[in-house]
Amino acid sequence: MFWIKALKSLLGVLQSSDSPYQIAFGVALGALLGLTPLATLQATLLFLILMATKSNLGAAALATPLFAAIALLLDPLAHRIGYALLVQTPSLVPLWTSAYNAPLLPFTRFYNTVVLGEFLIGLILFVPLIFLSRQGVLYYRAHYQEKVSKWKIMKYLKLTKVTDILGKVK
Amino acid sequence: MRWKYVIPALVILILLAIFDLFFLDTLLRWGIVAGGQFAFGAKVEAAAVKTRLANLSIVVSGLEVADKDTPMKNLFSTESMTFALEPLPLLSKKVIIDSMTVTGISYGTERKTSGALPPRKQAKISKSWLAADSPLGKLGSKISDRAKSKANSLPAMDAIQSAKDKLKTTNIQGLVKPENIPMLKDLDTMKSGYQQKSADYQNKLKNLNVKDTLAAVESAWKEVAALKIQNAQDAVAAKDKLDRLQKGLQSLQTASKEISTLKSQAEADFGDQKNILARIEELKNRDLQSVGQLLKLPAFDFSSITGVILGPVWMQRLNKTLDLIAKARAYMPPAKAKGKKSAPAAQPRLHGMDVRFPVFNHPPDFWIKQITFTGSTGGAGKPNQPVDFTGTISDITSDQALLGRPAKLDLAGAQGARRITVKAVLDHRLEIPTDQVKVEMAGLRSEELHLPSSEYLPAFQGGNALIAAGLTLTGDQLSAEMRLALTGLAKNNPAKPAGLGSAAEIASSLWAGIDALHVGAKATGSPDNLDITMNSDLDKLLADRMQKLLGQEIAGVQAKLKAEIDKIIAGKQSDLLASYGADKGGVLGSLSGQQKELTGKIASIQNLIKDKQNVGNGAVNQQTDQLKDKAQDQLKGLFGR
Numbered sequence: 001m002f003w004i005k006a007l008k009s010l011l012g013v014l015q016s017s018d019s020p021y022q023i024a025f026g027v028a029l030g031a032l033l034g035l036t037p038l039a040t041l042q043a044t045l046l047f048l049i050l051m052a053t054k055s056n057l058g059a060a061a062l063a064t065p066l067f068a069a070i071a072l073l074l075d076p077l078a079h080r081i082g083y084a085l086l087v088q089t090p091s092l093v094p095l096w097t098s099a100y101n102a103p104l105l106p107f108t109r110f111y112n113t114v115v116l117g118e119f120l121i122g123l124i125l126f127v128p129l130i131f132l133s134r135q136g137v138l139y140y141r142a143h144y145q146e147k148v149s150k151w152k153i154m155k156y157l158k159l160t161k162v163t164d165i166l167g168k169v170k
Numbered sequence: 171m172r173w174k175y176v177i178p179a180l181v182i183l184i185l186l187a188i189f190d191l192f193f194l195d196t197l198l199r200w201g202i203v204a205g206g207q208f209a210f211g212a213k214v215e216a217a218a219v220k221t222r223l224a225n226l227s228i229v230v231s232g233l234e235v236a237d238k239d240t241p242m243k244n245l246f247s248t249e250s251m252t253f254a255l256e257p258l259p260l261l262s263k264k265v266i267i268d269s270m271t272v273t274g275i276s277y278g279t280e281r282k283t284s285g286a287l288p289p290r291k292q293a294k295i296s297k298s299w300l301a302a303d304s305p306l307g308k309l310g311s312k313i314s315d316r317a318k319s320k321a322n323s324l325p326a327m328d329a330i331q332s333a334k335d336k337l338k339t340t341n342i343q344g345l346v347k348p349e350n351i352p353m354l355k356d357l358d359t360m361k362s363g364y365q366q367k368s369a370d371y372q373n374k375l376k377n378l379n380v381k382d383t384l385a386a387v388e389s390a391w392k393e394v395a396a397l398k399i400q401n402a403q404d405a406v407a408a409k410d411k412l413d414r415l416q417k418g419l420q421s422l423q424t425a426s427k428e429i430s431t432l433k434s435q436a437e438a439d440f441g442d443q444k445n446i447l448a449r450i451e452e453l454k455n456r457d458l459q460s461v462g463q464l465l466k467l468p469a470f471d472f473s474s475i476t477g478v479i480l481g482p483v484w485m486q487r488l489n490k491t492l493d494l495i496a497k498a499r500a501y502m503p504p505a506k507a508k509g510k511k512s513a514p515a516a517q518p519r520l521h522g523m524d525v526r527f528p529v530f531n532h533p534p535d536f537w538i539k540q541i542t543f544t545g546s547t548g549g550a551g552k553p554n555q556p557v558d559f560t561g562t563i564s565d566i567t568s569d570q571a572l573l574g575r576p577a578k579l580d581l582a583g584a585q586g587a588r589r590i591t592v593k594a595v596l597d598h599r600l601e602i603p604t605d606q607v608k609v610e611m612a613g614l615r616s617e618e619l620h621l622p623s624s625e626y627l628p629a630f631q632g633g634n635a636l637i638a639a640g641l642t643l644t645g646d647q648l649s650a651e652m653r654l655a656l657t658g659l660a661k662n663n664p665a666k667p668a669g670l671g672s673a674a675e676i677a678s679s680l681w682a683g684i685d686a687l688h689v690g691a692k693a694t695g696s697p698d699n700l701d702i703t704m705n706s707d708l709d710k711l712l713a714d715r716m717q718k719l720l721g722q723e724i725a726g727v728q729a730k731l732k733a734e735i736d737k738i739i740a741g742k743q744s745d746l747l748a749s750y751g752a753d754k755g756g757v758l759g760s761l762s763g764q765q766k767e768l769t770g771k772i773a774s775i776q777n778l779i780k781d782k783q784n785v786g787n788g789a790v791n792q793q794t795d796q797l798k799d800k801a802q803d804q805l806k807g808l809f810g811r
Contacts, residue, residue: 051175051179052172052176053171053172078522079523083523087525096525097527097528097530100527100528101531103259103262104261104262106262109524111524111526112522112523112524113522113523114522115522
């Protein structure tokens with residue numbers, strides 16, 4: 001079931017009428033959300049941005065679990081980045097101390113080495129992901145969209161609930 | 171902008187605002203009532219709660235907290251409580267209230283409905299942290315138990331009256347029967363004891379064989395007495411007889427010494443007659459007491475009447491203060507409790523390391539910086555002239571160690587001579603918390619003291635009371651003291667109606683002429699070793715008066731009992747004394763007689779020996795002189811002079 005749903009989502013995103021930028025933003029925001037622990041302030045803000053902007057939700061829904069899985073692999077690297085910034089860079093300590101004493105910032109859990117490291121990885125990947133995703137969508141639409149739309153499975157998928165819901169939300 | 175999302179979100183926000191408008195106040199009110207009931211174990215009511223999200227202010231009107239021990243009274247009530255939450259700290263999950271204003275505080279006012287919680291709720295609360303298994307809970311229970319036992323330690327007035335009646339109608343002859351007088355047997359035992367002693371001494375005297383010794387010496391004495399010493403040869407011949415008499419003399423002296431020792435022993439054993447009489451008196455008192463017990467009079471201890479009457483009131487108030495301190499300690503835990511608080515558990519997703527940075531001006535999670543309050547000692551059900559008071563409470567916080575300051579309360583009020591002062595310092599900054607409370611009230615009327623209704627107390631009115639009480643609680647070590655000075659008292663029973671009940675009569679005569687009372691009370695120690703003492707300047711006076719009231723009847727009955735016992739034992743007593751006199755006289759007489767005989771004989775022997783020695787010495791000297799003269803004459807003839 002999971003794979004069918006994933007396939008439906010993927011095809012739904014690729015075949016949607018959204019602009020390549022909308023899909024690319026969806027992927028980038030979803031990636032950042034996937035790299036961020038859920039019970040943090042930045043996760044809530046990212047979710048609100050995702051919902052409030054016209055970025056493609058289907059793309060975000062695919063990117064979030066994908067990057068959450070990647071984050072598990074990135075934990076050791078993220079820890080090292082976070083540790084270097086939080087502990088091994090004395091010049092940044094005043095910045096962190098101010099943030100630690102600020103009213104809302106501790107809710108981001110920035111003081112955790114892995115959280116900080118992965119959020120930074122997410123930010124670094126954000127722009128490249130937008131660019132790559134946009135290029136990918138453009139390439140797909142130029143070379144494969146027509147062929148794929150003629151697949152019998154697409155007719156079947158269009159009748160399903162998931163496709164309907166995605167169509168309504170976008 | 172994705173309007174399909176934004177519009178529902180806005181709708182939700184609007185719904186939340188509407189919810190706040192209509193339901194938030196109700197929910198908050200419900201929360202205050204539920205939390206208050208949990209904390210105080212009695213009904214809590216709030217007339218209205220009004221919140222304003224614009225400035226995050228809350229106004230609680232008509233708050234009433236019932237007293238769990240006296241449900242028809244309020245522990246305290248307020249007209250209004252107004253405070254505002256600081257918005258920025260809220261974003262860091264911190265509730266900081268810069269200032270709170272409480273107006274119209276009153277305490278101990280009457281309620282129209284009972285403030286007791288339903289049994290199910292009470293059971294739930296009793297299982298909570300308010301349960302008595304905490305050190306302060308145990309301390310409170312101990313004080314409460316003492317108060318109850320103290321309150322019940324005075325006999326009821328009707329018990330005294332029934333005892334008096336019983337004494338008047340007691341059948342003395344029926345009580346004092348020979349079988350109820352154990353001393354009759356004791357007198358017999360004493361008599362036979364003296365007889366036995368007499369026999370023993372007579373036997374010992376007999377065993378000394380004084381007669382035989384005297385007879386043996388008599389022959390030697392006669393031989394020496396018959397001696398005629400005329401010259402030195404006679405003296406030499408008398409020496410053996412004198413030596414034998416000398417030995418006889420020694421045996422008589424030994425016998426005399428033994429008799430002397432026996433006499434001393436006998437005198438000590440038999441003692442003096444006044445000792446016998448004292449012993450008889452002792453036995454008589456013992457039997458008097460045991461016969462008195464047959465009357466089954468209750469034991470009346472009036473040694474601390476004022477303590478017994480006023481002690482429970484003080485202990486109940488002490489207990490109530492401890493209860494409030496226990497609540498304060500629960501909500502403002504000492505440093506150790508804070509140390510035990512564990513850090514939030516890391517989410518499984520959040521591996522890595524939390525780096526802690528220095529915290530500057532980090533406020534506690536909960537902090538009311540200052541509460542300003544006004545109130546009155548009067549209120550519903552309190553007829554006294556009220557005293558208005560004002561005060562401040564500072565630094566109510568969940569973490570005193572972090573704040574670095576103790577919570578303080580200052581209350582003061584005065585109206586003419588009437589004055590009230592309360593100071594409290596709740597210091598929970600260290601592992602062992604220290605709480606201090608000082609209360610002073612002056613110019614109160616006796617009616618305002620809420621003295622307990624006791625058969626022993628007349629209804630006092632007027633007067634001028636000064637109360638000074640202090641309490642220090644370090645950990646669970648309590649040190650509390652109270653002084654009450656009540657002067658200018660008047661009693662509310664000016665005319666004694668005819669046929670007045672005896673209890674009222676007793677109370678009236680007990681307090682006659684007393685218009686001042688000074689009471690001191692102390693409680694020190696821990697739950698396992700609590701020492702409570704109370705004293706007053708009237709304890710001795712009241713105890714004497716009480717004893718006198720009951721004592722007249724008791725003394726009368728005791729005199730009758732004593733006379734009856736005297737009558738029963740008179741025969742035996744005189745018999746014992748006669749027997750004692752005869753036994754003691756017989757023994758000492760025999761010993762003295764024998765000793766006298768021995769002494770006479772010893773003296774006569776000593777004189778005889780001395781005489782014979784003198785005669786012998788004279789004869790020897792005379793013969794020596796003659797021989798000297800003869801020798802001189804012969805020498806003179808030899809040399810022709």
